[in-house]
Amino acid sequence: MSLEGKKLGFIGTGKMGSALIKGICNAGLFSPSGVYASDLYEPSLDELKQSAGVNVSTDNAATVINSDIIVLAVKPQILKKVIAGIKEDIGSDKLVISIAAGVKLADIEREFNEGTRVIRVMPNIAATVAEAASAITQGSNASKEDAEDALAIFGSVGSAIQVPENLMDAVTGLSGSGPAYIFPVIEAMADGAVYEGLDRKSALVLAAQTVLGAAKMALETETHPGELKDMVTSPAGTTIRGIKVLEEYGIRSAFMQAVIESSNRSKELGK
Ligand SMILES: NC(=O)C1=CN([C@@H]2O[C@H](COP(=O)(O)OP(=O)(O)OC[C@H]3O[C@@H](n4cnc5c(N)ncnc54)[C@H](O)[C@@H]3O)[C@@H](O)[C@H]2O)C=CC1
Ligand SMILES: O=C(O)[C@@H]1CCC=N1
Numbered sequence: 001m002s003l004e005g006k007k008l009g010f011i012g013t014g015k016m017g018s019a020l021i022k023g024i025c026n027a028g029l030f031s032p033s034g035v036y037a038s039d040l041y042e043p044s045l046d047e048l049k050q051s052a053g054v055n056v057s058t059d060n061a062a063t064v065i066n067s068d069i070i071v072l073a074v075k076p077q078i079l080k081k082v083i084a085g086i087k088e089d090i091g092s093d094k095l096v097i098s099i100a101a102g103v104k105l106a107d108i109e110r111e112f113n114e115g116t117r118v119i120r121v122m123p124n125i126a127a128t129v130a131e132a133a134s135a136i137t138q139g140s141n142a143s144k145e146d147a148e149d150a151l152a153i154f155g156s157v158g159s160a161i162q163v164p165e166n167l168m169d170a171v172t173g174l175s176g177s178g179p180a181y182i183f184p185v186i187e188a189m190a191d192g193a194v195y196e197g198l199d200r201k202s203a204l205v206l207a208a209q210t211v212l213g214a215a216k217m218a219l220e221t222e223t224h225p226g227e228l229k230d231m232v233t234s235p236a237g238t239t240i241r242g243i244k245v246l247e248e249y250g251i252r253s254a255f256m257q258a259v260i261e262s263s264n265r266s267k268e269l270g271k
Contacts, residue, residue, distance in 0.1 A: 002145050003029065003152055009067025011060050011082060013039040013048055016099060016125065017073030023127035023157035025052045038063040064089040069097060069149065076100040076269045083111040090116055095146050097121055097153075101172050102269025105139045105165055117142045119150045122168055122176045123157075132158030133175035137165040169270070173263030181258055186211055 008030050010017045017037070025032050032053035038060045039045055045056035057063065064070055064086045074082050079100045090096060095117045098108050108118050118139035126132045134154035138147045147162060154160035163171060189210070190203035198206075218225055233239040 003149055006030075006068040006149075007034045007036065007066055008153070009063035009070040010035070010037040010073055011039075011063055011070065011086070012073035012075075013037050013041075013044045013056075014073065016123065016127075017071070018044060018048055019125050019128040019132075020071065020073065020099075020123060020157065021048060021054060022052050023130055023132065024153060025054065027130060027156035029153065029156040036063045036066045060086050061089055064094070067094070069095045069153070072096065072098045072100065074100070076103045079103055079108070080111055083108070087112050087116075092117065092141075095119065095142065095149065097150055099123055100269075101176060102169065102266040104270050105137065107270070109139055109141070115141050117146055119146055120165065120168060121150060121154055121160075122171045123154055124175050125179050127154075127157040130157050132160075133178075134158060134160040135163045135168065135171040135175070136160060137163055137168055169263045169266040170259075172266040173259040173261070176266075177262040178259075181255065182211060 008024070010021055013021065017039070021035060021037060024030055025035060033055070035052070035054040036057070037045065037048055037054050038057045040058060042058060045058065048054055049056045055066070060082065070086075070090070072079060072082065079098065090112060092115050096108075096112070097119045099121050100108075101122070103120075105118055105120050108120070109116060112118070119136055119142050120139065121134055121136045123134040124132045127134075132154065134157075136147060136150045136154060151160050151162065186204070186207045189207040190200065193203040193206065194200055214228070217223070217228055221228065229243070233243060
């Protein structure tokens with residue numbers, strides 16, 4: 001396997017960097033001793049060292065020098081500055097993976113020395129529990145093997161697909177941001193049951209498991225979601241009453257518009 005013997009580095013150990021490091025180490029694809037991470041914020045490095053046992057440093061150069069594959073997990077707004085600090089240590093022997101929302105491959109490649117192998121990935125926060133949904137797209141100097149490595153890394157913490165770069169904004173609006181649309185749904189469904197008298201803990205377990213079960217059915221039965229909805233909805237029963245309320249509040253339009261707006265923001269970040 002092509003990842004064998006390779007070392008993995010992370011620049012930025014915030015929410016997404018940490019989720020990926022923990023998920024990837026848990027998956028066993030890299031041993032913690034083969035993972036290097038750097039950040040300016042020492043408490044997040046200390047936490048990672050403690051919880052995942054990876055090598056940590058406040059010096060990005062240490063991550064770059066020790067790693068074959070370097071994941072850039074900093075905010076889109078500071079990506080250029082971070083690249084400027086590491087570009088001279090990155091030769092054609094290393095692969096760079098950017099997870100920054102919106103920032104285009106051509107703009108990333110331009111900041112590096114010519115020939116730098118770059119792949120862009122949009123993961124999501126569920127990497128922590130090995131259920132991320134990620135999409136990758138290949139830069140002009142990256143090889144098929146590089147894409148396979150990226151698919152293997154992100155596939156180890158969920159599912160990963162390859163898409164043309166012009167669809168990365170759509171992916172960002174859907175699966176990159178998507179967990180944040182579902183957490184309030186879980187909370188609000190639980191609130192409804194608490195209103196009806198169920199205790200909070202039980203309500204949250206039932207709400208989250210309901211979302212998990214519905215997602216699993218959508219993935220595994222290969223049945224259209226509309227048909228799955230019909231399976232729950234007895235004539236003159238309870239579910240259709242709930243569906244009517246959701247339609248009155250414009251649930252479909254709200255979710256569609258959320259994905260579109262988030263995609264628009266991703267496009268703005270790329271300008
Ligand atoms: N949070 C999420 O669910 C997702 C985030 N992303 C992308 O991941 C990237 C990181 O996002 P988050 O983890 O949410 O942000 P965050 O703010 O939690 O983490 C960014 C980290 O970068 C560190 N940092 C700042 N300057 C640095 C420097 N010069 N050198 C090294 N580290 C430095 C910060 O101290 C911080 O720990 C962003 O580009 C975002 O678009 C992508 C998919 C999902
Ligand atoms: O909100 C953001 O900008 C990042 C990118 C996708 C999820 N979180």
